[in-house]
Amino acid sequence: MDVTNENPKTLLENWVNQFSDELYCWAFYKTSSKETAEDLVQETFLSAFHKIDTFQGKSQPKTWLFSILNNKVIDYYRKSAKTTKQTFSLTENSGFELSEGMFNTYGCWKSNDVKAIWDQEEELLDNPEFNEVMQECMEDLPQKWKLAVTSKYLSDKDTTDICQELEISSSNYWQIVHRSKLLLRKCLEIKWV
Structure with a gap:
């Protein structure tokens, strides 16, 4: 897929229309929080927009977006763990x-x-x-x-x-x-x- 000829904004709008629901369902499944899932999907599309020039089409856009989302979910839990870590010590x-x-x-x-x-x-x-x-x-x-x-x-x-x-x-x-x-x-x- 050659994305270099398409306007990044148009391309991203198409992806938002096509994949938002599936991304949201996955984020909600992983976090059990409507607000967190919505935030993570929004961060995913924002990140995709900033990195769209690195998307070479070697994978499907959906696969690429899910990869970004999974990293966002991991980051979310790491941040949560750091907060929790401060309240628990191994003594x-x-x-x-x-x-x-x-x-x-x-x-x-x-x-x-x-x-x-x-x-x-x-x-x-x-x-x-x-x-x-x-x-x-x-x-x-x-x-x-x-x-x-x-x-x-x-x-x-x-x-x-x-x-x-x-x-x-x-x-x-x-x-x-x-x-x-x-x-x-x-x-x-x-x-x-």
């Missing part, structure tokens, strides 16, 4: 708060309803963006907790050796690991789109 107290009420006095789960954190665990580990966010979350853990988790899961050290290095008991170690996992999950829920 030992946060770990205690997250785990409080999950165990009985014997240290056993109160409920057997312990669900997997992610259904697509293997796919996430192959995603470079996910791994970057995971690394950020790991770095935010309290130092001793980060050492416990990395020693166990990244260095594959024996629990006894880890406990000796950290000078903690075995039960304390397992509490730290569990609370670290809860903090990591919370961090990923906040930062990962």
Whole structure:
């Protein structure tokens, strides 16, 4: 498709008429907010107008517009996560708060309803963006907790050796690991789109 011969304003008007509804439906599906979806679609068309000279027609206009919209959605959630991040920090107290009420006095789960954190665990580990966010979350853990988790899961050290290095008991170690996992999950829920 050769767009160089068309007036950019006319071309964009045609695209707005053709694709607005579909873009809005997708943005609403992704954000569950009418106002946010409308804003994101408007930003998509504005961005498309400013970048229209880079559109070479190697893909369909609809595909190009959806690509822009998807980036706008990602940016929207990243901005939201930064705002939320300021109100949540990965501290030992946060770990205690997250785990409080999950165990009985014997240290056993109160409920057997312990669900997997992610259904697509293997796919996430192959995603470079996910791994970057995971690394950020790991770095935010309290130092001793980060050492416990990395020693166990990244260095594959024996629990006894880890406990000796950290000078903690075995039960304390397992509490730290569990609370670290809860903090990591919370961090990923906040930062990962």
